[in-house]
Amino acid sequence: MRLNAKVPPSEMRCFETYLRSKKLKLTDERVKILTTIFDKSTHFNAEWLYRELNQKKQSMSRATIYRTLYLLVQCNLVRRNSLGSAHANYEAIREAEHHDHLICLNCDRVIEFYRLNLEQLQEEICHEKNFQPLHHNLQIFGLCSECINKTDDSTMRHKVAQIRT
Amino acid sequence: MRLNAKVPPSEMRCFETYLRSKKLKLTDERVKILTTIFDKSTHFNAEWLYRELNQKKQSMSRATIYRTLYLLVQCNLVRRNSLGSAHANYEAIREAEHHDHLICLNCDRVIEFYRLNLEQLQEEICHEKNFQPLHHNLQIFGLCSECINKTDDSTMRHKVAQIRT
């Protein structure tokens, strides 16, 4: 039974095209996952998606979620980015534009930013080093304005040491 | 039995000081780990260290290695940085200076670089956003000059999707 389809946005078409090109199928599960991601999330992880999908209606296994996330990353609808944590984090790619992250180590807030110079500078460096960039990632860890006075040094040192980058 | 100490370099003193400040002990195992790291490595992982330490003389458990690595990160003698892989990578911090990485997705070569503008730009962004930076990390993934013609698109798309950042 096909999901009572809301008008499929461009993301859906993109996914469909990708799947067809790989001879893969557009299943209900895949549709629901994509919809959930683009409806409700900015940054999320597999567990959030699992709970989000299972709280309401029928269940969906973690396996399917992981497998679908892989496909979505492959066709550039989703970006994988652990944001310093030990597990994977993902984000929906809404516009084509890229951005980097400020990550608060106290409250886990993620602040996105984009700076053209920064991108250009990177291009420049790659060119100099004769390196062909395919992906890049800048994350700055620290304390957001709300958290600056809420922790102590030793806690922060521990947290910095725990960062996975 | 204390290791027949080569003249302890400044790193050793730093470690010793740190340990003492925490009422921890300077054991043979810890000395050997630090020595191995600063003698032989640039970028390494726990497994490399394990093999390096165990191939010659007596054995050392992985547990000790992980526990010691944690201490070394705490006292800023070692930096933890997965470089996009699923497991942790580490590097000895030889000078105080910071650098970023170009990482070849084909041959895993790591090219270090430093660019003052880049650092300044980041400072600027943080200042604007009222964010206190504690750690940052820029990695550019792609193909080094030697590998540019050695792979195909689909392989690279897969590898990019596997990156953990």
Next chain:
DNA sequence: TTTTTTGCAAATCGTTTGCACGCTG
């Protein structure tokens, strides 16, 4: 002696995978 360390093995935990059944195209 007292406290910290170590090695071992078992436990974690997010993620991946093999398999048998079910559904899509």
Next chain:
DNA sequence: CAGCGTGCAAACGATTTGCAAAAAA
């Protein structure tokens, strides 16, 4: 109908942890 997709549960694999024995201070 053939080929993918799914759920389940088991496998994975790097890292962590509890515990009893061993070593530093």
